[in-house]
Amino acid sequence: MTAAVQLTELTVDFRRHGVSTRTHRALNAVTLEVAAQDFFALIGPNGSGKTTAIHCVLGLLPPTSGSAHVFGVRLEPGAPAFRDIVYVPEEAHYHDYLTVEEAIRYYAALHGRPVTAPALAAVLERLHLETARHTLVSACSKGMKQKVGLAQCLLQQPRLLVLDEPMRGLDPVAVREFREVLAALHRDGVTVVMSSHVLPEVEQLATRIGILDSGSLLSVSDLDALVSVDHDTYDVEVERLVTIPEYLTVEAVAGGLTRGALPQARLYAFMDLVRAEGAEIRKCSLRKRTLEDSLVATLAEGRRA
Amino acid sequence: MRNAVRLHTLTHLTCLRRNRIFHAFLMLVIVGLALTIVPGLAFDDDSNRFQTLRRLAQMLHGTISWVTSGIGLFLLWEHRRTRSLKMVATTAAPFGAWVASLFATATLVGIAMHATSGVLIFCLSWVWGVTYQYGFIYLALDHAAQSLISLGVVTMLGVVLHPVIAVVLVALVNESTVLILRQGLDMLSPSLVLRVTKALAAGLYYILPVQDPFGERTEALVRTMRAAESDWRYLAGTAAYALLVLAFAHVSTLVMLRRRPGT
Helix, strand or coil, X not given: CCXXXXXXXXXXXEEECCCXXXXXXXXXXEEEEECCCCEEEEECCCCCCHHHXXXXXXXXXXXXXXXXXXXXXXXXXXXXXXXXXXXXXXXXXXXXXXXHHHHHHHHHHHCCCCCCHHHHHHHHHHCCCHHHXXXXXXXXXXXXXXXXXXXXXXXXXXXXXXXXXXXXXXXXXXXXXXXXXHHHHHHCCCEEEEECCCXXXXXXXXXXXXXXXXXXXXXXXXXXXXXXXXXXXEEEEEECCCCXXXXXXXXXXXXXXXXXXXXXXXXXXXXXXXXXXXXXXXXXXXXXXXXXXXXXXXXXXXXHC | CHHHHHHHXXXXXXXHHHCHHHHHXXXXXXXXXXXXXXXXXXXXXXXXXXXXXXXXXXXXXXXXXXXXXXXXXXXXXXXXXXXXXXHHHCCCXXXXXXXXXXXXXXXXXXXXXXXXXXXXXXXXXXXXXXXXXCHHHHHHHHHHHHHHHHHHHHXXXXXXXXXXXXXXXHHHCCHHHHHHHHHHHHCCCCCHHHHHHHHHHHHHHHHCCCCCCCCCCCHHHHHHCCCCCCHHHXXXXXXXXXXXXXXXXXXXXXXXXXXXXXX
């Protein structure tokens, strides 16, 4: 089966002309495969090469060497393969002199799938854009602008969605709406490739994660491998604890509240101590390894190597 | 392809309709024209009406040609500035259609403005009782064709240069200025450096597109506004040459834009 997205030894160099020409390697031999129907998230610090990789995938930037294929095709501007692909850019780079409705109709027509009035009305209603349909895109908030892209996702029924930092700068309500639409599309079998800094959202949506740093792909793993529960350690928060046992690793003490971690084997001993001191447990749960923890650990490991 | 050109053209027309910078620019041009034309209209006597009309037609059509050339550059720059070009590049519509639509929009707006000016000239000649000559129609069509030449060149340069630099470059380095340079070089005493400079200037002269290919042969027409049957052949020649330049500009612009449409 053809991979939805395939990057092979993808390398991009940017030349900066000045007194002397300097070369900056934005992507360094990135090899990656995104299977059809995956929800793939590309994460990494600023300047790690996420947007460059996405631009190469979409044919917006020619690679210095290597290749990028989408469903087995090397994309170039205006390629017929874009009929099955919708791109939502990082900044809202839409035609801001058009109204919301005009922009949606324009992009849909360019995709070769003109929008019918009922379909448009349904999408506008679903995205709460009915009142803004005659508003110029330039007058819309960032959240509303991004919904223009989201409307394309819903109207075009694409095979592949490519999103570059789609939730950056959105308010919590807009983020939630965005998340729900993306989850629904993924459930319907759409392959999603997304770069993002909003790690909690990535945790809720993605099935596979790629970590980029300084143009190099440090790891590609299933979400489960990066987000897990540590069954050997408990995180605890205790009020009015006087004696600190040697097995409790204290992480913070503030306002009479002690926060720390202890091994699972010492949990009952700790409970006894708390009861004996008349202290109060505010929180006690198995330690979770978040995506943020994994990202930080992978980046540190990568930089050491 | 045709449908995509139509879609983009309609969108560009919306852009021009709603863009305040473009409106301000047009207002500036109109005010400038009015300040130049109105005093002449007010103080010229009846015996001089034909010459006034001729000057007015030349000024109007010349200015419109200049504005028409700038529209392609303006649209290109506006879309690159807002980076909305990548939204076009990531659709299934042929990318060449977008480049073609720049020229189509400018041409449509130019034709509309030339037609309006033509009607104005016709009305003035009727009001003033000046016999209307076909040369006025020739002048409008010739300027419309000439504007396509500069439209193509300026838009093509706008892909690689800042628009202001592109305009300045076209204004400073064209076949007229290079001809003046060549004439100046002819007057200097011969040397090796001069020979090389002359060769370079000659090469440049033949490479640069000619703005008015039959200007010398139609001087009499422009003076009298009487168009002989043979003159229309020059118009056809200018139009063919303009289409050739435009086709070259289309291919060049497309090749350059396709390399990095996202930036």
